[in-house]
Each structure stands twice: as structure tokens, then as C-alpha cells.
Amino acid sequence: MKNKAKNNAEESRKTEALLKVKDLSLSFIQYTSGLRQTELKVISNLSIEAYRGKILAVVGSSGSGKSLLAHAILGILPPNAILNGKIEYNGMQLTQEKKEEIRGKEIALVPQSVTYLDPLMRVSDQVIGCVEEEKAGLMKKLQREIFQRYGLKPDVERMFPHELSGGMTRRVLVSTAVIGSAKLVIADEPTPGLDEKTLNETLYYLKDMANKGCAVIVITHDIEAALKISDKIAVFYAGTVLEVANAADFKNDGENLRHPYTRALWNALPQNKFQAIEGHQPMQDEVIDGCIFYDRCSKKNELCSKGIPQFQNVNGGIVRCNNVS
Ligand SMILES: Nc1ncnc2c1ncn2[C@@H]1O[C@H](COP(=O)(O)OP(=O)(O)OP(=O)(O)O)[C@@H](O)[C@H]1O
Numbered sequence: 050m051k052n053k054a055k056n057n058a059e060e061s062r063k064t065e066a067l068l069k070v071k072d073l074s075l076s077f078i079q080y081t082s083g084l085r086q087t088e089l090k091v092i093s094n095l096s097i098e099a100y101r102g103k104i105l106a107v108v109g110s111s112g113s114g115k116s117l118l119a120h121a122i123l124g125i126l127p128p129n130a131i132l133n134g135k136i137e138y139n140g141m142q143l144t145q146e147k148k149e150e151i152r153g154k155e156i157a158l159v160p161q162s163v164t165y166l167d168p169l170m171r172v173s174d175q176v177i178g179c180v181e182e183e184k185a186g187l188m189k190k191l192q193r194e195i196f197q198r199y200g201l202k203p204d205v206e207r208m209f210p211h212e213l214s215g216g217m218t219r220r221v222l223v224s225t226a227v228i229g230s231a232k233l234v235i236a237d238e239p240t241p242g243l244d245e246k247t248l249n250e251t252l253y254y255l256k257d258m259a260n261k262g263c264a265v266i267v268i269t270h271d272i273e274a275a276l277k278i279s280d281k282i283a284v285f286y287a288g289t290v291l292e293v294a295n296a297a298d299f300k301n302d303g304e305n306l307r308h309p310y311t312r313a314l315w316n317a318l319p320q321n322k323f324q325a326i327e328g329h330q331p332m333q334d335e336v337i338d339g340c341i342f343y344d345r346c347s348k349k350n351e352l353c354s355k356g357i358p359q360f361q362n363v364n365g366g367i368v369r370c371n372n373v374s
């Protein structure tokens with residue numbers, strides 16, 4: 050009986066979000082002339098969830114706080130950062146100590162840049178990382194299996210990073226995340242500047258991780274690429290999330306999308322209406338009382354300038370906007 054209850058609890062935990070970020074805010078302490086201290090707010094009221102076996106894409110313009118969210122989850126923010134709010138992983142609160150303990154193991158980063166690889170270290174050693182001697186054999190075997198799965202020939206493991214082609218580098222970067230049997234994978238801009246084939250390949254590896262049960266977060270500028278693999282898309286704007294939409298809602302004129310900003314992003318794509326959005330994202334030091342998109346919104350009313358709209362569940366997605374029904 051006890052076992053059954055335990056199994057049920059475990060089952061329901063599996064369907065719950067693996068990662069829950071609730072009301073996150075992040076600011077940086079900055080010193081201006083005369084040693085005056087100011088606080089620069091870069092993330093506020095940010096909430097997202099990531100589920101096992103699913104891909105959540107995080108899209109939004111440059112400077113909207115996407116990478117900082119990843120750094121906050123991984124615990125790699127600079128020392129002048131002040132973080133508030135909750136980050137829960139697998140039902141437990143992620144403190145800085147906990148983040149350091151599980152970083153690179155349960156939570157892995159697929160970094161954007163090749164510079165993440167040490168130019169003086171052979172590929173295999175980097176993918177395997179630091180392991181105790183008794184585990185070295187097992188990890189080597191695992192690395193060879195992963196390389197084979199990703200079509201990396203046996204001689205690649207002895208190469209140095211400069212000997213790799215662009216596509217091979219992507220596969221090696223993904224391997225570093227896969228080998229640690231991570232349960233949550235965060236890929237920060239994994240596709241910029243890739244040719245079509247390498248791009249599709251990289252997307253396929255991320256999908257493969259989700260199919261194996263990982264919760265995957267893909268941070269990207271490329272909505273089209275995100276749509277190829279994602280289940281949900283979180284739309285970031287000026288340090289917060291305005292909408293979490295199902296990937297399937299991005300179609301036609303975007304009539305299924307809820308937030309005016311999400312619609313505008315969709316209609317700005319060259320293959321859609323190629324309509325640019327006027328104005329710009331607010332600066333971090335601008336004080337805004339109402340909706341953060343107020344200035345640029347075509348649907349705004351008086352209510353929108355008074356207080357931040359609360360998240361609502363509308364049409365199978367969640368949105369922070371007063372004017373959806
Ligand atoms: N250490 C820091 N001190 C002060 N401000 C910072 C610091 N790091 C980042 N920022 C600011 O925080 C904002 C969010 O940065 P972040 O790198 O998360 O944006 P992003 O959405 O990932 O952008 P991009 O798409 O260009 O990668 C930016 O305006 C950036 O200038």
C-alpha cells in the first residue's frame with residue numbers, strides 16, 4: 050500500500066513541471082561617479098515552467114533577459130547581481146549551493162559559442178570532463194557511444210577544437226550536455242550563423258534529448274527554427290514574459306496568438322507581413338507603472354497604464370494582457 054502511494058506520488062511528480070521559475074527578478078548593483086550606488090533592474094515578474102520530454106523555446110529581442118535567465122538557473126551570475134523569486138527544480142528549491150552541485154550534471158548548458166571549448170584540450174577530455182578514476186572507463190565508453198550516435202568518427206575524440214568543422218563543433222557541444230545524463234538542458238542560441246544542414250542537425254539533437262525525457266529550454270532569436278521543434282514558446286520582452294503560446298498557435302496571421310507583441314513579432318518575419326514594430330523596448334532604467342508594452346501597443350486602454358497585467362489562461366496559452374478574451 051505504501052509502495053503504491055509512493056509510486057503515485059512519483060508519477061504525479063513526473064507530469065509536473067521539472068523546472069518552475071516563479072516571479073523572478075534580477076538587478077545589478079552599479080557604481081556611478083562619486084561611488085553612488087544604483088540598482089539596474091533587468092528581469093522582473095518572470096515566470097516559466099519546463100516539462101520533461103518537452104521543448105520550451107524562449108524568444109524575444111536582444112537584451113530582453115534570455116541569457117540572464119539561463120545564467121540565473123545555472124547559478125553563474127556575476128557577483129553584483131541580486132536575484133529574487135523562486136527557482137524550483139524537481140520539487141526542490143534551487144539555492145546557489147544546489148545549483149553548483151547539479152550544474153553540468155542534472156542541469157546542462159549547451160553553450161552558444163565555440164569559445165566554450167578549451168583550445169588546448171583534446172575533444173574527448175572536454176566532453177568527459179573531470180571524473181573520478183574508477184568512472185573514467187565507463188565515461189569513455191559512453192562518450193564513444195554518443196559520438197557514434199551523432200556521427201562523429203572515432204578519430205574526432207583525439208582532435209583539438211581547431212580541427213573541428215562547424216557542424217562537428219555543434220555535435221561536440223551537444224555531447225558535453227548529453228554525457229552528463231542531464232535532465233534539464235538549456236541551449237543558449239544554439240543555431241546562429243549555421244548553414245541549413247547544421248541548423249537542422251542541431252535542432253534534431255535537441256529534439257532527441259527531449260524524446261529521451263529531458264526538459265529542454267532553447268533560447269533563440271530564430272522563431273522559425275524554434276517552431277520546428279518546440280512545444281511551447283515563451284515570449285520575452287524587457288526582462289519579463291508576456292506570453293507562453295503553443296507552437297501550433299503561430300500560423301496564418303497570428304490570430305491565435307494572444308499578446309499584441311507576440312503577434313507583432315510573428316508579422317515582422319520576412320515570410321509573413323514583414324511589418325516592423327515601431328518604437329523600442331524600454332531601457333532598464335525607465336520606470337514603468339503599467340504594462341511594459343504600453344508605449345508600443347495598438348490595443349492599449351487606460352487600465353493598461355495602471356499596474357502590470359496579471360497572467361491569465363486564455364485559449365490554451367498564458368498571457369499578460371488586459372485586452373484578450
Ligand atoms: N553584468 C551586467 N551588468 C549590467 N547589466 C547587464 C549585465 N549582464 C547583462 N546586462 C543587461 O541585461 C539585459 C539582458 O541581457 P541578456 O544577455 O539576458 O539579454 P538577451 O535577451 O540574452 O539578449 P541577446 O538576444 O542579445 O543575447 C541587457 O540589456 C544587458 O545589457
Ligand code: NI
Pocket residue numbers: 115116117
Ligand atoms: Ni543572450
